[in-house]
Amino acid sequence: MRGPLPLQQAVQRLAAPSDWSFELINQYHEVIRETAQRYGLDTYPNQLEIITAEQMMDAYASVGMPVNYRHWSYGKEFISTEKNYKRGHMGLAYEIVINSNPCISYLMEENTMPMQALVIAHAAYGHNSFFKGNYLFRMWTDASSIIDYLVYAKRYVAECEERHGLDAVETFLDSCHALQNHGVDRYRRPARKTLAQELAERKDREAHAQQQVNDLWRTLPKRADKAEGPVEVRRFPDEPQENLLYFIEKNAPLLEPWQREIVRIVRKVAQYFYPQRQTQVMNEGWATFWHHRLLNQMYDDGYLADGVMIEWLKSHTNVVYQPKVTDKGYSGFNPYALGFAMYTDIKRICEAPTDEDRQWFPDIAGADWVPTLDAAMRNFKDESFIGQYLSPKLMRDFRLFAIHDDEKQPELEVAAIHDDNGYRRVREALSRQYDLGSREPNIQVWNVNLRGDRSLTLRHFQHNDRPLDDSGQEVLKHVARLWGFGVQLESANTKGDITKRWAVPAPSH
Amino acid sequence: MLQQIIDRRLAGKNKSIGNRERFMRRYKDKIKEAVRRAIDGRGIRDLERGEEVRIPKKDLSEPVFHHGPGGVRDMVHPGNQDYVRGDRIKRPQGGGAAGSGKGQASDQGDGEDDFSFALSKEEFMQVFFEDLALPHLTRTQLAEVPEWKSHRAGYSSDGTPNNLHVVRSLRGAIGRRLAIGSGSRRALAELEAELAIVQAAADAGDVSARQDLLALQDKVQALRARLARIPYLDPIDLRYRNRVKTPVPTSKAVMFCLMDVSGSMDEGRKDLSKRFFILLYLFLTRHYDKIDIVFIRHHTQAQEVDEENFFHARETGGTVVSSALVLMEEVIRARYSPSEWNIYGAQASDGDNWHHDSGRCRELLADKILPLCRYFAYVQVAEEEQNLWEEYTQLAAASRHFAMRKATSPDQIYPVFRDLFKKEGAAEAA
Numbered sequence: 001m002r003g004p005l006p007l008q009q010a011v012q013r014l015a016a017p018s019d020w021s022f023e024l025i026n027q028y029h030e031v032i033r034e035t036a037q038r039y040g041l042d043t044y045p046n047q048l049e050i051i052t053a054e055q056m057m058d059a060y061a062s063v064g065m066p067v068n069y070r071h072w073s074y075g076k077e078f079i080s081t082e083k084n085y086k087r088g089h090m091g092l093a094y095e096i097v098i099n100s101n102p103c104i105s106y107l108m109e110e111n112t113m114p115m116q117a118l119v120i121a122h123a124a125y126g127h128n129s130f131f132k133g134n135y136l137f138r139m140w141t142d143a144s145s146i147i148d149y150l151v152y153a154k155r156y157v158a159e160c161e162e163r164h165g166l167d168a169v170e171t172f173l174d175s176c177h178a179l180q181n182h183g184v185d186r187y188r189r190p191a192r193k194t195l196a197q198e199l200a201e202r203k204d205r206e207a208h209a210q211q212q213v214n215d216l217w218r219t220l221p222k223r224a225d226k227a228e229g230p231v232e233v234r235r236f237p238d239e240p241q242e243n244l245l246y247f248i249e250k251n252a253p254l255l256e257p258w259q260r261e262i263v264r265i266v267r268k269v270a271q272y273f274y275p276q277r278q279t280q281v282m283n284e285g286w287a288t289f290w291h292h293r294l295l296n297q298m299y300d301d302g303y304l305a306d307g308v309m310i311e312w313l314k315s316h317t318n319v320v321y322q323p324k325v326t327d328k329g330y331s332g333f334n335p336y337a338l339g340f341a342m343y344t345d346i347k348r349i350c351e352a353p354t355d356e357d358r359q360w361f362p363d364i365a366g367a368d369w370v371p372t373l374d375a376a377m378r379n380f381k382d383e384s385f386i387g388q389y390l391s392p393k394l395m396r397d398f399r400l401f402a403i404h405d406d407e408k409q410p411e412l413e414v415a416a417i418h419d420d421n422g423y424r425r426v427r428e429a430l431s432r433q434y435d436l437g438s439r440e441p442n443i444q445v446w447n448v449n450l451r452g453d454r455s456l457t458l459r460h461f462q463h464n465d466r467p468l469d470d471s472g473q474e475v476l477k478h479v480a481r482l483w484g485f486g487v488q489l490e491s492a493n494t495k496g497d498i499t500k501r502w503a504v505p506a507p508s509h
Numbered sequence: 510m511l512q513q514i515i516d517r518r519l520a521g522k523n524k525s526i527g528n529r530e531r532f533m534r535r536y537k538d539k540i541k542e543a544v545r546r547a548i549d550g551r552g553i554r555d556l557e558r559g560e561e562v563r564i565p566k567k568d569l570s571e572p573v574f575h576h577g578p579g580g581v582r583d584m585v586h587p588g589n590q591d592y593v594r595g596d597r598i599k600r601p602q603g604g605g606a607a608g609s610g611k612g613q614a615s616d617q618g619d620g621e622d623d624f625s626f627a628l629s630k631e632e633f634m635q636v637f638f639e640d641l642a643l644p645h646l647t648r649t650q651l652a653e654v655p656e657w658k659s660h661r662a663g664y665s666s667d668g669t670p671n672n673l674h675v676v677r678s679l680r681g682a683i684g685r686r687l688a689i690g691s692g693s694r695r696a697l698a699e700l701e702a703e704l705a706i707v708q709a710a711a712d713a714g715d716v717s718a719r720q721d722l723l724a725l726q727d728k729v730q731a732l733r734a735r736l737a738r739i740p741y742l743d744p745i746d747l748r749y750r751n752r753v754k755t756p757v758p759t760s761k762a763v764m765f766c767l768m769d770v771s772g773s774m775d776e777g778r779k780d781l782s783k784r785f786f787i788l789l790y791l792f793l794t795r796h797y798d799k800i801d802i803v804f805i806r807h808h809t810q811a812q813e814v815d816e817e818n819f820f821h822a823r824e825t826g827g828t829v830v831s832s833a834l835v836l837m838e839e840v841i842r843a844r845y846s847p848s849e850w851n852i853y854g855a856q857a858s859d860g861d862n863w864h865h866d867s868g869r870c871r872e873l874l875a876d877k878i879l880p881l882c883r884y885f886a887y888v889q890v891a892e893e894e895q896n897l898w899e900e901y902t903q904l905a906a907a908s909r910h911f912a913m914r915k916a917t918s919p920d921q922i923y924p925v926f927r928d929l930f931k932k933e934g935a936a937e938a939a
Contacts, residue, residue, distance in 0.1 A: 022514055029514075049515045058524040073571055075532030078525040079626040109518055170531065178572055324588025333587065401589040403598070405582040414596040417589055430585040441574050466580030474572035 004038035069157035097123035114311040126287025136275035148195040175478035176266035183245030183267035206257035254484035285339015387431035455486035668749025677748035762797035762851040769858035782857035807833035
């Protein structure tokens with residue numbers, strides 16, 4: 001497919017007042033939907049919801065979800081969002097879109113009609129098709145059951161608060177949140193379950209898990225007179241485990257059943273967000289590319305007035321602005337800018353390849369752009385997407401350069417720039433920059449002292465000798481609270497030598 | 510395919526309220542502290558405002574494992590200007606936080622800023638009341654205005670017949686009749702003039718004029734009939750007296766704050782006293798429109814001062830309580846006639862008094878001041894009972910308008926006013 005399918009019906013220009021109305025949104029949505037279909041975008045059904053700015057802040061504060069369990073940290077988030085908004089420091093994002101089936105997109109009441117059109121194209125067709133197509137989302141999240149699950153989680157946590165007291169639940173959630181980023185199996189794919197199954201299994205799980213835990217600890221210390229021969233030390237866990245929360249849920253000796261269930265809830269929610277953290281550039285870039293493409297197509301077809309174009313293009317331009325490293329507001333890459341540029345560039349390589357492109361991208365140079373882009377969206381995450389598709393032309397356009405920062409050297413070194421010698425190195429470095437594995441410390445469950453004080457040992461595997469921040473001590477306290485006994489953390493460098501240790505004694509019961 | 514747009518705007522907006530409550534609960538101590546400081550800094554009169562609460566960011570942080578500075582890192586940045594491969598750059602200050610990627614650095618990096626947020630007026634009062642251990646009934650009593658008075662507020666076009674304003678209604682009717690009939694009347698006048706001419710001509714024997722005469726007469730008839738059909742009074746003319754209800758505190762009151770400022774009154778005791786005065790003031794604001802506050806401080810001599818000096822100036826020396834009572838009585842005689850003003854007295858002291866003076870205080874109160882007062886409350890912000898306490902105890906037994914209490918922490922203050930609040934509650938129930 002070299003472009004959109006032809007128009008099916010006569011075009012009638014859409015009205016373009018700045019105030020929206022339900023009727024108008026319907027008309028725009030209908031045209032956007034048709035245009036998206038002509039490009040073959042595959043989406044979940046859409047559900048558009050009109051909300052107020054306050055409701056947007058509500059949604060913001062509870063990690064973008066329409067329901068969630070209660071916790072003070074969301075209150076904190078809400079207060080600071082509200083404050084910034086009221087002082088005018090921050091415009092609210094124009095959209096929140098939820099990876100669910102049907103896909104829920106929020107339209108803010110304050111937006112003008114052109115902005116609503118932009119949000120519909122961006123969220124309801126861009127993000128939505130990404131959620132449905134990208135392999136990480138297909139593998140990790142179950143769009144049809146997330147809302148149900150959160151409703152269940154909210155109710156369960158509220159029930160626990162009633163039964164065990166606000167304080168107990170709050171401190172326990174704090175501890176779980178501290179390990180949120182370590183609650184994901186990176187390589188194992190979770191099974192899908194409906195809410196009904198979840199509920200039915202919970203009771204079994206509670207009973208069973210408690211039994212398992214007890215079994216593990218049944219090894220009573222042998223009496224002194226019998227402990228003569230060399231004791232065969234059973235190592236537990238047999239292999240290091242990366243999913244700390246899962247390990248704790250299944251093996252922590254002192255947790256009550258309800259506490260295990262809460263660990264599980266936090267773990268599940270973290271897992272739901274795991275793909276989003278790995279596809280920021282791809283996801284935002286894809287949505288931005290498509291609102292740009294769809295609205296332009298509609299303009300070319302004669303649906304949109306000039307004023308509408310000017311208005312959405314203005315905010316589009318702000319969104320894809322990438323400050324330079326020397327600029328004051330620079331804070332790393334803007335995922336919208338990078339992603340949008342990359343998809344646009346892939347389209348260019350398909351449509352008008354240069355000799356350089358043919359050399360770098362023999363597979364896609366000159367191919368149909370729509371299926372090529374679709375394949376790029378489906379089969380990659382940020383890390384591999386950049387590694388695969390960042391072209392020399394883009395590196396030149398962005399004037400990318402790589403800095404090598406070695407603690408032992410007094411100065412930083414420019415390792416590569418956007419020239420023939422540097423393209424591959426820059427691309428590789430940027431790709432690795434988006435690798436969650438290198439961005440977040442790799443901490444695994446190393447050993448449990450089954451026979452002695454039952455203490456838990458975690459090990460940090462340093463990546464490029466990057467040390468752990470000292471705030472790790474605070475996190476360890478939370479781990480100790482979950483584990484119930486003492487916890488140690490060892491930080492091992494690339495050679496396997498332990499360079500630093502932290503330890504927290506068993507919490508008083 | 511039918512598309513769905515759901516209007517959620519009316520669905521609950523304060524979804525985060527539960528989260529906010531949990532947040533407040535967690536930082537209760539900090540918030541109480543802020544409220545305490547605010548009470549200290551504010552005047553009695555402007556207590557009822559929100560307050561900005563600041564909490565150090567480090568107390569709020571949610572720790573997670575993350576990388577510290579150091580090690581080997583490769584970073585890519587956009588916007589190269591003139592670097593080439595192999596260039597060496599001085600390490601930027603701040604440990605290279607500029608390049609650590611996705612905003613994590615900014616979250617954790619500047620730990621110095623405080624997290625501040627605004628406590629609403631209601632939340633502020635809630636904390637204030639909580640500290641004072643006010644019973645719930647009293648809280649609601651303080652929070653709402655008990656009496657309503659209806660005021661005239663212009664006229665409205667609908668209402669009940671008993672509020673009908675006749676003059677206004679008729680004035681409207683006249684206007685309407687004038688406005689509606691003016692065109693017809695003008696035409697009528699012209700026709701009548703014409704008629705007179707034609708009549709004259711007809712009388713003179715003009716035949717064609719006779720025919721005209723008949724036609725004109727018909728027209729004049731029709732116009733007269735139309736004018737007659739304009740209603741004299743129409744429903745749209747009706748005007749009713751409009752009345753609105755406004756909350757009305759009954760009348761004016763004066764509150765006397767008497768405080769011992771001798772050397773033994775330290776900041777903590779003064780703070781307690783201040784809360785005592787605030788509570789009385791709050792109570793009075795619910796019931797009185799205009800409240801004057803008179804601040805009288807005393808050691809061996811009494812003095813009328815402004816609020817700032819009252820709470821923050823320090824004096825030393827002995828204590829003669831009666832001097833304040835004498836001054837209070839003088840002020841009442843001079844400025845606040847008991848027939849016009851509701852007089853309330855609030856006295857705070859640590860109980861220390863010159864030995865021979867306490868009996869005189871009792872007499873002064875019993876004979877001169879209590880008969881003029883609606884209520885007089887005494888709070889002793891120290892534990893040991895001295896002769897002033899004993900004298901006052903006799904008084905409390907004899908007089909209903911007098912209440913006294915020892916308070917060493919804020920939650921002991923309220924019972925001083927118990928009668929005052931109870932009486933109001935009973936009066937309202939009746």
